[in-house]
Amino acid sequence: MNSAESQLQVRLLTKQENFAIPDVPLAVPSSIEHSSLNELVNQLIKENKSDFLKPKEFDFLIQGELVRLPLVEHLTEHAISTEATIDIEYIERTPAPQPQDSLLHDDWVSGIHCADKWILTGCYDYSVNLWTTHGKLVTSQKQHTNIVKKVVWLKEGDPSCGFVSVSHDLTGLLWEWEPGTDTVKPRIALRGHEKGVDSVGVSPNSQRIATGGWDTNLKIWSGSFESDDEEPANKKVKGPKGIITRTPLHTLKGHKETITAINWIDNHVISTVSMDHTIKFWDAELYGIKHDIVGQKAFLDASWSSLSNTLLTCSADRHIRLYDPRTSQGSVIKTTFTSHILWVSSVAWSRYDEHLFMSGGYDSCVKLWDSRSPRAPLYNLEGHQGQVLVVDWSNNKYLVSGGSDNNVHIFRNKQIM
Template sequence: MATDQGEVQLQVRFVTKQEQYAVPDSPYAIQSNVQAAELNTLVNAVLKETKPLIQKAVEFDFLVCGELLCSSIAEHLQEKGISTEDTLEIEYLERFPAPKPQECLMHDDWVSSVHTHDSWILSGCYDNSIHIWTTKGQHKLAIPGHTSPVKGVSWISIEGDQASFASCSHDQSAMLWVWNVPRNSVDCVVTCRGHDKGLECIAVAVDGKHFATGSWDNNICLWSASLTDEDNVPAKKRSKPEQGNSRTPKSTLKGHREAVSAVKWVDYNTLLSSSWDHLLKLWDCELGGIKQEIAGNKAFFDADWSPLNNSIVTASADRHVRIYDPRSTESIVKTTFTSHTGWVQSVRWSTTRDTLFLSAGYDGQVKLWETRSPRTPLYDLTGHEDKVLCCDWSNPALLVSGSCDNTVRIFKAKHATASA
């Protein structure tokens, strides 16, 4: 094999799972120093000849040996220790288009949590307030009620003229709220108390019937999300006046040794938690026991579960993002993503594409990743001028993040026409 790989000619075969872009299966001879841009030109030239109905050039990404090509083919193969003498199979797929910056939502303090549902955005703030916005940037309501920073917000349901959502705060309480949309008025209907320290995270189950909270007391509490006074506690028996009815946890999951940083529902009975104690835990909520425990080497600040790929993505104190496969019998860490220069504070999977996720960190960066490109993010979503504390991708069309610069930034994701 020639020592200067830039001069080597390669035989390549192009394959794709996106049938509308399939080209003939014959091999092509190319220089080994070509990069994705030249491959893109070549595939589009072949498409123009073989598929005259495709009028516009298509932007493609290329997978070589299962990883996105971000350098020349020669460098890529050298790194993988693969010979340039065999015919190389290159898979191509339509590139996810760059998200476009939209509105910037101004707050009076740090934004620590954000959650999107259809055309509405909830944000939680360090000035103890909750806010409702339209996705077009219109501010609907500022909601007082908590007495310390709000660390988690989550929509429960939006049906007709009524919406419900939950919040949690460092004031040791979670609250359930009802928003009358036509009147634009909000009532706290239930205050949930059961933690001994501030609450850090909240997650509503898929069925909307219960939710979980994680706290600095190292515990996870499970609660009913019912908006009626199911506990039937007479007002005069309450130890102190509360907003709405007071509620205690249905159960408490104990096992973490430090603050619980994230809770996520895997299914109706399984909960994922991450903690500053370097552990991820999967819980059986009915039995109250631990199904599985995964040890990391640093504090976990966030974790998210994807039902599309059955994997966990984590944010950590060592500046890395990792994907864990809890079903793996060998190495549970599937991939490590390195690009952030500060603590990674928040991670969220795409709800529609099993290979895409967001990360946000103390370096002020929000990054959109492809799981098959561990060192280079697909896109940097710039704009924040301080630490980014939270991100959300619940609405497939909107990538949302909140920061210590007192803003929520919105990026619009235009879906590639052929979703994988």
């Protein structure tokens, strides 16, 4: 009997109670593929659930990894015995995001952050822009005098708390905005960097801001619009248009090249990645390096997941790497994802699902991934005609990307319709 005709014993399991079936062993062809497994599960649910009316699309997991090959090939690749009964978990498949809108800018888009029904963008034409998620421009501001690299809301999901932008003009700006109006005002200028600012992150409690740039320094600032007890009074000086100048609370040295991404792990620990091939973790209370990880390529971006406590990075190569900084055994790189054909410029975890993330690259591609499927992304999101420079998934409803085609593309998450 050849492998195509041989049978394997499997048990189909799920944590989704509305799709549960008796977990009795079943015999299936060893060469069974995803589509046939899907038909089998739908048939079994229909036989066991009288209210199951419409077939569903399912994905299948063996020992925590999505099955993308014929069953026997997957088992062989992962050195899983075919002699015992194999547990296969099935989960409802993540639906493909649907294109919703595109936002045309006058130049390259380098920064994006969503909150509620609003989207912030930063642009190479020196502008900071505020849009609705349905494509309406609320306001465009040009208070910076060089490229705006990043824009971040000061409080996750709450645009009424304002936002911060950073620029190659060596400054950051703290902005106030009352949702529902087109009145946006820069209130505080962050001054202290000696070269262009590339990255910014806000602590979970919104009390501190961290910035990094081409001077290789990580700087910590007060995130408040009010005066700060740590700030000397003589350091708060009103400049043109009533904008207050604020200087950093602390400057942390350690990187040798520009800091390309900043992630606050919690209110006390900051992670940075740099073109100097390193990931560093900083103590934001004692103001020193806790530990660092040396990579092989320049890091272009990173995204921290508080759900899985892991760090995604992308580098000056085609790969996305998932790091577990807590590991004490084996490599800190837990998974490598390869599908882009040019440099990967940006990555962003979903804030609501510990397995899902998105990426964008110089190959004009935006990809939606499941971390349990390193062999291939779930979906390719089409639309960009140039390099993708930034992606964002801060609002669960929208996957957003921007790039050198001057466009921001908005895809709607069909799970949240």
